Amino acid sequence: xxxxxxxxxxxxxxxxxxxxxxxxxxxxxxxxxxxxxxxxxxxxxxxxxxxxxxxxxxxxxxxxxxxxxxxxxxxxxxxxxxxxxxxxxxxxxxxxxxxxxxxxxxxxxxxxxxxxxxxxxxxxxxxxxxxxxxxxxxxxxxxxxxxxxxxxxxxxxxxxxxxxxxxxxxxxxxxxxxxxxxxxxxxxxxxxxxxxxxxxxxxxxxxxxxxxxxxxxxxxxxxxxxxxxxxxxxxxxxxxxxxxxxxxxxxxxxxxxxxxxxxxxxxxxxxxxxxxxxxxxxxxxxx
Numbered sequence: 001x002x003x004x005x006x007x008x009x010x011x012x013x014x015x016x017x018x019x020x021x022x023x024x025x026x027x028x029x030x031x032x033x034x035x036x037x038x039x040x041x042x043x044x045x046x047x048x049x050x051x052x053x054x055x056x057x058x059x060x061x062x063x064x065x066x067x068x069x070x071x072x073x074x075x076x077x078x079x080x081x082x083x084x085x086x087x088x089x090x091x092x093x094x095x096x097x098x099x100x101x102x103x104x105x106x107x108x109x110x111x112x113x114x115x116x117x118x119x120x121x122x123x124x125x126x127x128x129x130x131x132x133x134x135x136x137x138x139x140x141x142x143x144x145x146x147x148x149x150x151x152x153x154x155x156x157x158x159x160x161x162x163x164x165x166x167x168x169x170x171x172x173x174x175x176x177x178x179x180x181x182x183x184x185x186x187x188x189x190x191x192x193x194x195x196x197x198x199x200x201x202x203x204x205x206x207x208x209x210x211x212x213x214x215x216x217x218x219x220x221x222x223x224x225x226x227x228x229x230x231x232x233x234x235x236x237x238x239x240x241x242x243x244x245x246x247x248x249x250x251x252x253x254x255x256x257x258x259x260x261x262x263x264x265x266x267x268x269x270x271x272x273x274x275x276x277x278x279x280x281x282x283x284x285x286x287x
Contacts, residue, residue: 021046022083024073029096029126033114040123041073041095042131045086054132055139057277058092059270060119062104062144062151065172065186069097076263089270092131096123101186103175104151105204109192119151120159138280141273143167143221145262146230150175153206153213153220160216165276167221167269169262173206174233207233210240219276220248223265225255 025042047053061082063071072095073082082093098104098115107113128135142163144152149171156166176198178184184194191200202208213220220241224234231252238250249272255261 022080022086023048024083026069027126027130029118029123031114031118031122033117033122034112036112038097038118039069040097040127041069041082041093042127043073043082043086043093043095044131045090045092048092048132055134056090056092056132057139057141057273058094058127058131058133059273060094060096060123060140060142060152061266062098062119062142062148063095064144064146064148065101065103065183067098067148068100069095071095075259076266077260078263081263081266085266085270089274091270092127092133094123094127098148098151101147101189103147103172103187103190103204104154105190107190108200110190113190115151116155116158120155120162124162137162137164138277139164141165141167143169143266143269144171145169145265146257147172149173149222150206153222154204154209156218156220157206157209157212157216160218163218164280165219165221165273167272168206168223168234169265169269170224170228170230170257171206171222171234171237172230173222173237174208176201176205176208177233207237207240210237210244210246213241214244214246219272220246221251221269221272222248223251223253223268225257225261226252227254227256228261229257
């Protein structure tokens with residue numbers, strides 16, 4: 001009898017923990033712009049299913065070059081990182097597929113690579129329709145790593161009506177200066193040959209978009225590891241932002257271009273977003 005009671009109590013406890021823990025969904029989104037379907041991971045915090053809870057702020061979290069929507073869910077060395085962060089900060093985390101090497105552009109040369117439209121229009125519309133989100137910019141954030149760090153700053157600068165704040169981890173912030181053959185080829189696939197489109201490369205590099213960043217009114221956070229091969233590009237962006245008096249947070253910490261660094265960086269970004277939101281209005285979440 002005592003053993004049966006213990007087993008029932010254990011099962012009841014496990015049921016409570018399962019009910020309260022963050023949940024991960026895989027959402028399939030139709031993209032009319034690219035005439036195909038793409039996937040996104042959706043992490044909802046504990047208590048999400050309770051009718052009285054919500055709406056929740058949303059963090060759109062972008063992957064890097066050669067990645068996909070599942071990277072942030074599976075690769076970080078910290079176990080269940082996104083679930084832990086969703087619960088701790090009471091935020092929905094969305095990890096969209098940005099293609100193998102889209103750089104989050106609307107390609108002028110490839111109709112099948114219109115990822116700016118996908119992220120800023122199709123995905124946001126679908127998420128706001130299907131989840132209990134705050135449907136204004138004061139409840140929407142975007143961040144990412146490497147190619148995704150570039151993408152987060154780029155999309156926020158071009159669509160400031162959507163995002164209250166944006167962050168970049170080890171961002172590829174100067175695509176016009178990339179000379180690694182494989183990476184350069186991937187950018188040329190979406191922007192056209194560099195030699196013939198140098199102005200286009202500069203116009204789409206974050207280090208050359210400081211006026212747009214300043215005008216956007218979006219709050220920015222930039223961080224990069226001191227051993228990262230992109231550190232000098234990030235330092236140059238920081239210098240230009242300071243010179244133009246663009247408010248932003250800039251951090252260098254020990255680390256390289258690695259998941260160990262990005263997994264550790266994520267909570268700094270969530271803390272920054274919570275601070276920005278708190279200063280913008282009385283917070284209803286991320287508290």
